[in-house]
Structure formats: structure tokens, C-alpha cells
Amino acid sequence: MAKEISITLEDGKQKTCSQPINAGEIIKDLNLKKVVAACFDGQPVDLTCPLENSGTLAFITLDSVQGREILRHSTAHIMAQAVTELFPGTKLAIGPAIEEGFYYDFDCPQRFSEEDLIRIEKRMQEIIEQKLPFARKMLDKKSAWDFFRQNGEIYKTELIEELQDGTISLYQQGDFIDLCRGPHLPATGWVPAFKLLSIAGAYWRGSEKNKMLQRIYGTAFASAKELADYLHKIEEAQRRDHRKLGRELDLFSFQEEAGAGLVIYHPKGALLRATLEEFERKEHLKRGYQLAVGPQILKLDLWKKSGHYDNYRENMYFTEIEGEKYGIKPMNCLAHMLIYKSRLRSYRDLPLRYFELGTVYRHEKSGVLHGLLRVRGFTQDDAHILCTPDQLNDEIKGVIKFVQDVMAIFGFDYTMEISTRPEKSIGSDQDWERATNALMLALRDTGLAFAINEGDGAFYGPKIDVKLKDALGRSWQCATIQCDFTLPERFDLKYIGADGAEHRPVMLHRVILGALERFMGVLIEHYAGAFPVWLAPEQVRILTITDAQKDYAQVVESQLREHGIRVSADLRQEKIGLKIREAQLEKIPYMLIAGNKEIAEQKVSVRSRKDGDLGGFSLYQFIDRIKQEIEGKK
RNA sequence: GCCAGCGUAGCUCAGUUGGCAGAGCAACUGAUUCGUAAUCAGUAGGUCAGGGGUUCGACUCCCCUCGCUGGCUCCA
Numbered sequence: 001m002a003k004e005i006s007i008t009l010e011d012g013k014q015k016t017c018s019q020p021i022n023a024g025e026i027i028k029d030l031n032l033k034k035v036v037a038a039c040f041d042g043q044p045v046d047l048t049c050p051l052e053n054s055g056t057l058a059f060i061t062l063d064s065v066q067g068r069e070i071l072r073h074s075t076a077h078i079m080a081q082a083v084t085e086l087f088p089g090t091k092l093a094i095g096p097a098i099e100e101g102f103y104y105d106f107d108c109p110q111r112f113s114e115e116d117l118i119r120i121e122k123r124m125q126e127i128i129e130q131k132l133p134f135a136r137k138m139l140d141k142k143s144a145w146d147f148f149r150q151n152g153e154i155y156k157t158e159l160i161e162e163l164q165d166g167t168i169s170l171y172q173q174g175d176f177i178d179l180c181r182g183p184h185l186p187a188t189g190w191v192p193a194f195k196l197l198s199i200a201g202a203y204w205r206g207s208e209k210n211k212m213l214q215r216i217y218g219t220a221f222a223s224a225k226e227l228a229d230y231l232h233k234i235e236e237a238q239r240r241d242h243r244k245l246g247r248e249l250d251l252f253s254f255q256e257e258a259g260a261g262l263v264i265y266h267p268k269g270a271l272l273r274a275t276l277e278e279f280e281r282k283e284h285l286k287r288g289y290q291l292a293v294g295p296q297i298l299k300l301d302l303w304k305k306s307g308h309y310d311n312y313r314e315n316m317y318f319t320e321i322e323g324e325k326y327g328i329k330p331m332n333c334l335a336h337m338l339i340y341k342s343r344l345r346s347y348r349d350l351p352l353r354y355f356e357l358g359t360v361y362r363h364e365k366s367g368v369l370h371g372l373l374r375v376r377g378f379t380q381d382d383a384h385i386l387c388t389p390d391q392l393n394d395e396i397k398g399v400i401k402f403v404q405d406v407m408a409i410f411g412f413d414y415t416m417e418i419s420t421r422p423e424k425s426i427g428s429d430q431d432w433e434r435a436t437n438a439l440m441l442a443l444r445d446t447g448l449a450f451a452i453n454e455g456d457g458a459f460y461g462p463k464i465d466v467k468l469k470d471a472l473g474r475s476w477q478c479a480t481i482q483c484d485f486t487l488p489e490r491f492d493l494k495y496i497g498a499d500g501a502e503h504r505p506v507m508l509h510r511v512i513l514g515a516l517e518r519f520m521g522v523l524i525e526h527y528a529g530a531f532p533v534w535l536a537p538e539q540v541r542i543l544t545i546t547d548a549q550k551d552y553a554q555v556v557e558s559q560l561r562e563h564g565i566r567v568s569a570d571l572r573q574e575k576i577g578l579k580i581r582e583a584q585l586e587k588i589p590y591m592l593i594a595g596n597k598e599i600a601e602q603k604v605s606v607r608s609r610k611d612g613d614l615g616g617f618s619l620y621q622f623i624d625r626i627k628q629e630i631e632g633k634k
Numbered sequence: 635g636c637c638a639g640c641g642u643a644g645c646u647c648a649g650u651u652g653g654c655a656g657a658g659c660a661a662c663u664g665a666u667u668c669g670u671a672a673u674c675a676g677u678a679g680g681u682c683a684g685g686g687g688u689u690c691g692a693c694u695c696c697c698c699u700c701g702c703u704g705g706c707u708c709c710a
Binding site: 208213214217255575591 | 707
């Protein structure tokens, strides 16, 4: 008996349909193009999925965010089909769509090579040309488990075991069947453009205790042009890679004979770093922080007392002096607590904010090292705030504001998240809850959006993390705010309250830029090496036309230098075109050209890196201009 | 740490089936005194990452170590 149902479309129009009916049939009447799936009462469904009840129906097109996700997920299935056909016996793990594409994890005894990717792509193209429909099949849990069991798909059976009882959906295209929630494209022929990008290892379920599988990454787009644009974008991004720019601009190097993950700053990189350090000291002093400096190594017993020895030992380096064991600091907090403890504190002294550009060494596993973004020795713009519980909220908000102010100066976009208690940690549940609540409360007060990252906190407390992206879109944690009730306890820190009794202060660990190395890495990529004047290691270069301007150029140079401007003079017997080209490639913000004409007028011709020839300026006009830019951090 | 790939002049990269180590740019020397992104000519530059093995013979094949790249795991 056909039942009548009422479907509300996106434009508000109502449609009465008699069952059986699916979204695909409704679309036929509407003459819509590029629709790949639908959204029924907010739930994504295939166009072929029967509509059981009345409800609202929206269509998902290939070029929407959701549509692209479905496209990529379906392409992952096509890749899996191609791989199982080309490499019989391959076991399938998981194959989701991700931010910029998709991947699929395979357990295959044969190692995939670059050439294999080409073969797989070719086979995928054939599957696409066959226009195989993606058919949804519903099975009960037991039958689904049996089906995959028979085929030796041990990863799929493991996944099924964790699903709730009831029916499970499988998708079939051609002879290939995969466990999947869906929805999918109507057929394989709907993939307009795709490319396989790379092969990588990945642990099953992301745990290093499990077997390592082979992951193939790829991406798919609604048109060949979009795919080409994406590939072009990646190429562009590689051009601003800080490792490449670091060498080209002579900022820093890593050298095999010095050791992996250890930065060697060349003069220009050291100058850039010094500029950041100077900026940091000023900004911290402005906000009521005090400077502190701790030693590079501290006795082992102190690291035992703090809990680092039990919880952070794998990341620490140790040494010994006359039979006494020492730990090389991986964090700066210990010395700051010792400063606090060095005398009796009153509630009137709080909050105390100790700031240190503290260099730490951590044993990072060899495989994770990555240019300046992940190193073994680095300097944090670290501070520890000791305050009363009442002051905590304001202090956290103050730090968040500090982060916002600084990121605005550099023009960074960032995301925030809160990380909660990890497995390996110290302190009572109650303290962890208090600390986590304090961070959330402060974040909510500022009205900022944030994600929650379960179990990713530091061993001594929960934290707010601020993440920045590199040129290729990978996220790196920079600023972090960590709330800690535990270390003050372990070190028996106290202050005398207004009531004359002893109380326990709370401690905030926090960094703003994070590690100078990592920050410089993302900074180089952010500006593509073309630093704003206030950061540029060389701000101005004077270029002479001929030897006749040598003396004049040197006078100009020394005058600029007296005004604190970082300047050099190119007095070589070379053509002006060459000098400009070289200065431009070195991304120097200003070139001052000195020829006979300029001497006669007692001027300089200013050429900006960005806007080219700006015409003649008197030296004072130019100094005014550049000083204003430096002052405004432009 | 794990999986895969890679390592040739300062840089970017060629190097055939195992048979004398190559180019461009940079550097250096000389000439050129020039007006807004490359003047011309010449010279020099190599433990083919390091170590071991196979071979008459290894940049090339095999093993180990170091380092790098892309991921995974872990982190600022």
C-alpha cells in the first residue's frame, strides 16, 4: 500500500510524494545539476536511499564542502578497489576523507613504490570510466562480520566488533565491497579529477604498539582546474618553506657534524632572533613581568621532586659532575620556583610573574625533527605566574590578551584548544578539575572559540594551546597556558594571607611565542622571507652607480647607522641592475640608490622591495619614513 | 622510535648495462665606471654523506652508521 509523505525542500516548497521514493527521483523533476547526495532531516544520505517519512530535504552538490568530502571519500573507495585488484591479498584498514583530500591504509606485504602509485592511478581511471554505481547494502552485524571474516579482512572485523548491534551498511562498486557509513557518489563516473600524492607509514589505529600499515594519500576535486590550482598552491608553498629560505637568506643551518635538531644561527638569523628577544623583553616588562635567569643544569634530586624524573625522563638529557648527577633542563619552571621560595612571600607580593628566555634541551625522537619547527635545543619565552586562587582568572585572561595582542602584530591566524588530563600525570583529580575549569572559564569570558583535546595536557596540569599553521597548512603549537596546582604543592610554596595564615599559591606556566625557533620557522613562512622592516635583519642597502659615489654612500650609511637603522652599502663595481636584483632576492625592504644626480641634489633615490622606485628623498625624509614604519612594526 | 624514499662542487641538478666525475649559478682573477631585477672573458673547485663488503674494476650492487624528506606515534 503506497504511503504519501510530504517533503520540504530547501526553498521551503512542499512536495507530496507516494512511496517508495528516494532523493534521486525527486531531483529528476527539479532539473538540478551536480547533485551527488542529499541531506534528509540533517542526515547525509545517498540519492538512492529510500525516504521513509516526511521531512526536510537538502541537496549536496559536488562543489560544496560536504560534496567534496563525499567525492574524496568515494575516491578513497575507488583507490581501495584498484589496490586490491592490483595487489591481491591486501587487507583494508580505514580510508577517510581529510581536510585536503583522502587516504586509505593498507596492509600489504609488498611495499608500494612511486611507480605503483602511477599504476594504481591508471587502474582507478579505468574504474571511473566504467561508471560503476555505488550500491548500499544493509546487513546485520553478524552477517557483516562473517562476510569480512571469510575474506580475511581482520581490520574490518575489528571495526565491526565495536559498532552497535543492528544493521550495518556496506557499499559495493563492481566486485569491490567495503564497510562504510556513506553516503557516496551515485557512481564512480562522478569523480572529475583526482591525484595520488604520497605513500607513508601509519600505525593501525594510530598506536605504535600496533602493526605499521602503508598509507596512500590522495586528493580529488570537482574539476581538473581546481586540482591543478591545488597542486600549484602546494608548489608555491614549498617555495616559502623556511628550510629553503633559511639557507637562501643565510639565516641558519643544521649541520650533520654538529648534531640533528641543533640550530646554528648565522649572523642574519641571530639578528632576527635578537630583534624578537628585544621585543619580548619590552612587552613583558610592560605587563608587569620580572626578568629571571636559571641555570642550564640542576641537580637530579630536584627533577625527582618536581616529578619530571618520573614523568618526563625519556625526554631529558643527564650529566654528572664529581659523582653528583644533574639533569639538563627541558623546562624552566624549577629555577622560578626556587626564586619564589628564596624568601617569605605575602599576599601583597602576588601575583609574581617571572619571565625568562630560557633555553631548554629535549630528547625528541629522530623521526620528528623538522627544520626549525621541531628541534632538540630551543629557547622558550617562558614565564611562571604565581598568584592567589582569587587572582587566577584575571591572570589567565591577561595572558590570553597578551597572546592576542602579539599575534595581531605579526598578523597570524590561530586556533585554540584546551588539553585535559593525560594518562601519565601527577596531582589530585580535584586539582585537575579546578585547573581545567579555571582555563575554560577564562576562555569563555573572552568569548573565543576553542576545541577540546582530551588527554593531551602536560603531566602537571591542563593547558590552553594556541596553534599556528606553516606554509603547507600543518599546525604547530606555539603559545600555551598551563594551569598548575601540583608543583606549588610539591615545592611547598606558600604565602602569608591577609588572615596571617599560610596559603598555597597557584602557578601558571605560559609561553607567548612558544619556542623562538619554532616561531621563527612559522614567521619565515608567514612572510615568505620578506620580513617587515622592523624585523628585517638588513633594513636598508645603499647602492652606488659608480665609484664616484663611494664617499657619499658611506656618509649616508653612517648617518643611517647612527639612527639605529640596520644598513649596508654595496660599493662594488657592478651595474645597478645587478645590485638591485641581488638586494631584491635577499628581500631587503629598502634600497637607496646613490648616483651623481643624488649627490648634486643631496638626496637618495628610494626603491622599495614591494613597490619599486619611489623617487628622490632627502635623507631626513627617508629616516622619518623608515623610523615610523619600524615604530609601527610594519 | 616506526614505515618509505633520498644524500654527486657553496647552491640547483645531470651522470647510460658496474669501465677516466659533468653543467648552470655562486666563488676567485682580469677587463668594464655603467641609472632601477643578471656586463664580458678566464681560473679554480669533488674522500660521489661516512664505514665495511662483492668485483679485475663501485657514484652505480649488498650491509651498517650518520643526516635529510614525507607520513605515523610523540611534542614548544
